[in-house]
Amino acid sequence: MQIVQDIATLRDIIGEVKKKGLSIGLVPTMGFLHEGHLSLMRAAKAENDFLVVSIFVNPLQFGQGEDYEEYPRDLARDQELAAAVGCDLIFAPPVKEMYPRGYATFVEVERLTTVLCGSSRPGHFRGVTTVVAKLFNLVSPTHAYFGQKDAQQAFVLQKMVEDLNMNLELVIRPTVREADGLAMSSRNKYLTSAQRKEATVLFKSLNKAAGEIEKGERDPEKLKEKIAQEISAARGARLEYIEIVDTSELRPVSTVAGSCLIAIAVKFDQTRLIDNIVVGV
Amino acid sequence: MQIVQDIATLRDIIGEVKKKGLSIGLVPTMGFLHEGHLSLMRAAKAENDFLVVSIFVNPLQFGQGEDYEEYPRDLARDQELAAAVGCDLIFAPPVKEMYPRGYATFVEVERLTTVLCGSSRPGHFRGVTTVVAKLFNLVSPTHAYFGQKDAQQAFVLQKMVEDLNMNLELVIRPTVREADGLAMSSRNKYLTSAQRKEATVLFKSLNKAAGEIEKGERDPEKLKEKIAQEISAARGARLEYIEIVDTSELRPVSTVAGSCLIAIAVKFDQTRLIDNIVVGV
Numbered sequence: 001m002q003i004v005q006d007i008a009t010l011r012d013i014i015g016e017v018k019k020k021g022l023s024i025g026l027v028p029t030m031g032f033l034h035e036g037h038l039s040l041m042r043a044a045k046a047e048n049d050f051l052v053v054s055i056f057v058n059p060l061q062f063g064q065g066e067d068y069e070e071y072p073r074d075l076a077r078d079q080e081l082a083a084a085v086g087c088d089l090i091f092a093p094p095v096k097e098m099y100p101r102g103y104a105t106f107v108e109v110e111r112l113t114t115v116l117c118g119s120s121r122p123g124h125f126r127g128v129t130t131v132v133a134k135l136f137n138l139v140s141p142t143h144a145y146f147g148q149k150d151a152q153q154a155f156v157l158q159k160m161v162e163d164l165n166m167n168l169e170l171v172i173r174p175t176v177r178e179a180d181g182l183a184m185s186s187r188n189k190y191l192t193s194a195q196r197k198e199a200t201v202l203f204k205s206l207n208k209a210a211g212e213i214e215k216g217e218r219d220p221e222k223l224k225e226k227i228a229q230e231i232s233a234a235r236g237a238r239l240e241y242i243e244i245v246d247t248s249e250l251r252p253v254s255t256v257a258g259s260c261l262i263a264i265a266v267k268f269d270q271t272r273l274i275d276n277i278v279v280g281v
Numbered sequence: 282m283q284i285v286q287d288i289a290t291l292r293d294i295i296g297e298v299k300k301k302g303l304s305i306g307l308v309p310t311m312g313f314l315h316e317g318h319l320s321l322m323r324a325a326k327a328e329n330d331f332l333v334v335s336i337f338v339n340p341l342q343f344g345q346g347e348d349y350e351e352y353p354r355d356l357a358r359d360q361e362l363a364a365a366v367g368c369d370l371i372f373a374p375p376v377k378e379m380y381p382r383g384y385a386t387f388v389e390v391e392r393l394t395t396v397l398c399g400s401s402r403p404g405h406f407r408g409v410t411t412v413v414a415k416l417f418n419l420v421s422p423t424h425a426y427f428g429q430k431d432a433q434q435a436f437v438l439q440k441m442v443e444d445l446n447m448n449l450e451l452v453i454r455p456t457v458r459e460a461d462g463l464a465m466s467s468r469n470k471y472l473t474s475a476q477r478k479e480a481t482v483l484f485k486s487l488n489k490a491a492g493e494i495e496k497g498e499r500d501p502e503k504l505k506e507k508i509a510q511e512i513s514a515a516r517g518a519r520l521e522y523i524e525i526v527d528t529s530e531l532r533p534v535s536t537v538a539g540s541c542l543i544a545i546a547v548k549f550d551q552t553r554l555i556d557n558i559v560v561g562v
Contacts, residue, residue, distance in 0.1 A: 007446065102530070104392050105410075105444035110385045129386075130445075137446040163386030164411075165288065165418040249383070 022049035026141035031055040036184035040145040061127030202275040205230035220244040240265035303330035307422035312336040317457040317465035342408030471552040483556040486511035521546035
């Protein structure tokens with residue numbers, strides 16, 4: 001496995017891989033790898049000849065007062081984990097390699113990015129689409145892998161790929177969960193042990209809502225109220241949003257029908273957790 | 282020469298060309314081809330195995346009240362001209378192929394796009410960078426060719442390519458001029474014969490300024506005044522802007538030094554003409 005920090009070397013290696021006609025799988029990450037990332041890598045390795053994992057804590061997608069500085073980093077451990085699943089190349093550039101002095105170009109998806117997480121994190125998705133567009137140009141992957149946990153990110157990136165006619169396929173893989181249902185996230189590390197126990201409320205409340213839908217409930221307001229009640233019963237949990245939206249334009253639905261995304265964001269102190277499920281009626 | 286109007290067919294052909302390891306030259310145009318375009322095509326043909334010319338009057342780069350509807354179009358004539366210089370493929374998509382319903386993604390270069398033409402045409406360069414990013418993804422050219430006449434466009438696109446790590450080389454070719462010095466432009470067609478005669482004032486005034494610099498003038502204000510006087514002496518000419526800027530960030534200079542761009546925009550009735558020269562001191 002090669003570890004590359006500069007763009008010139010990356011381009012040389014990718015050029016050679018392409019010349020051989022090999023397919024490339026890309027798993028973009030911010031590092032501090034967990035089982036969710038590893039499951040993406042295993043899929044990417046199985047479906048492509050050459051696996052690239054990028055590790056870059058992207059300052060552009062963090063807002064003022066968010067956790068850019070504190071975001072956990074452990075490149076040595078990440079290298080071991082990536083090597084163990086057959087990663088061929090880690091691209092881990094410093095910030096100045098990605099955003100040199102005078103950097104000025106941004107990729108933005110409109111509408112889809114102003115709802116859900118976008119409304120509490122202005123600029124977040126613009127940072128995501130910009131860095132992912134750069135990574136796609138640098139690695140020219142055949143397939144790129146993202147997790148369903150970041151559902152809105154997956155929708156936004158899919159829209160970017162379609163709209164800008166990017167020549168690759170996005171693969172969105174199911175959320176990987178801890179034994180008790182908590183969605184894997186590098187930010188789970190911030191939780192105290194008491195918060196960690198309460199954090200299962202995200203997935204539990206989503207499942208409750210799915211159960212209500214199964215029983216015939218179609219009113220999004222009633223479902224949201226149910227979820228809110230569950231969340232408020234968990235000690236230290238502050239609900240940031242619950243939304244029930246369609247899965248094409250992420251617009252709030254007036255009745256649950258077709259394919260809907262139920263997405264929530266919950267804060268424990270400064271730690272912000274998200275989770276979601278897709279329900280089909 | 283193939284004429285392609287849909288993306289699926291284009292992708293198939295480009296995929297085959299790439300598989301053969303051929304280099305691709307792309308000349309993006311809005312059609313109504315003139316000698317300026319043809320000189321780009323000849324260069325592209327000489328430097329690449331496969332020449333793609335796109336012909337697309339891009340609505341996204343026209344502002345409200347601009348000449349999108351009136352912009353001259355003549356695909357039959359364009360085909361003949363392109364074939365004569367050895368074009369291998371014309372890509373001439375309808376608008377809905379490039380911007381289907383629900384289109385939402387935009388590429389934007391900041392700072393460089395708010396000066397010069399950007400200040401009188403808000404959104405123009407965002408339209409240019411977005412459509413060019415799409416064309417680059419669709420055609421994956423080895424080299425893409427643009428004219429120096431649209432100097433700011435060339436700077437902005439070069440910035441986009443660098444910032445987004447696009448894997449291609451931009452080639453900026455000198456402005457092609459009529460015998461009397463008028464820069465070739467599809468919009469010259471709008472000029473009455475009286476205006477056509479007066480329109481030589483753009484290049485003449487730029488040359489006068491270059492002469493003054495040669496003689497030692499370094500004050501941009503004095504040079505701009507000189508140009509403005511020339512322009513105001515031409516019947517029917519209304520000056521939109523004169524700027525003397527550095528060639529890295531397009532910021533107005535306080536003294537002429539190093540490499541400077543002198544750029545002007547002049548209107549004859551509704552017809553907007555631009556021209557520029559680069560001077561080195």
